[in-house]
Amino acid sequence: AQSVTQLDSHVSVSEGTPVLLRCNYSSSYSPSLFWYVQHPNKGLQLLLKYTSAATLVKGINGFEAEFKKSETSFHLTKPSAHMSDAAEYFCVVTAAFNKFYFGSGTKLNVKP
């Protein structure tokens, strides 16, 4: 069975400070993992994906995530938050038939 747990429903940071959004997964197979971002009234946009290549994955807008099999984690980070990063972020794990299992989301607030 596949599942994703996003450990924080809300994260608030100040502009210019680091961002950490946490994700733990469970998968019966070698997983593929994704982070998507959803801005209000916009569609889900792919930030980055892990597919069993390099464990440190770089995405768009300065985000990156590290796959840690021993910890079953795929946390999303960014060195310096920008106001435009305020959005909801979803961690996703794929199942055997490529169904996507979404976490419940983390809302990122960026304070000026």
Next chain:
Amino acid sequence: DTGVSQDPRHKITKRGQNVTFRCDPISEHNRLYWYRQTLGQGPEFLTYFQNEAQLEKSRLLSDRFSAERPKGSFSTLEIQRTEQGDSAMYLCASSLVETSASGETQYFGPGTRLLVL
């Protein structure tokens, strides 16, 4: 813009009415997915198609829900006899899968927001 499009973007209906949503995937994509997203939750998988074949539909929420992709291009999702609990965002995604390898990327449309009164 050649992304995934969905129509309508918003739908308000009365309980008991039928509604149909359309999704146009990225043109060369062979897989198409439907999801439902309720407030405060991540999207929940409903069903998917490989070309015109519906390969997984066990997650459709009830027999009131049905989906088609008759020519392997656009798809429709129909909800019959709508209930207030059907109020949600309905998302469509498409992907190109050329081998059985995992790691496909799904591209999402903007969604159709349904409100059942």
